[in-house]
Amino acid sequence: MINVYCEKCRDYVGFIEKNVMFYKALGGLRLIYRGKEGSCSECGNVVHVSHLRDFNLAQLHERIKDLKYITE
Numbered sequence: 001m002i003n004v005y006c007e008k009c010r011d012y013v014g015f016i017e018k019n020v021m022f023y024k025a026l027g028g029l030r031l032i033y034r035g036k037e038g039s040c041s042e043c044g045n046v047v048h049v050s051h052l053r054d055f056n057l058a059q060l061h062e063r064i065k066d067l068k069y070i071t072e
Contacts (some may be wrong), residue, residue, distance in 0.1 A: 004038065008045040015040060015047050024060060033063040 011029040015038040024031045035056035038049035 004047045004049055006040040006043065006045055006047050008043050013040050013042050015049060017052065022056065029064060031063050034057050035059050
């Protein structure tokens with residue numbers, strides 16, 4: 001199990017991975033895409049998990065590519 005730092009608990013803790021919807025404003029457009037978020041298993045605070053951030057960026061890039069394909 002990967003432990004991450006929780007700023008609220010001020011300790012390294014486990015985390016729970018959740019599927020969430022993200023909203024991103026980009027050039028006057030509002031993009032909606034599916035992503036993942038980590039929350040502290042102790043207090044529920046959102047925590048930074050590097051592989052989830054990478055996953056979310058990849059999802060956003062795919063959404064932008066889909067949008068470009070539709071508008072061309």
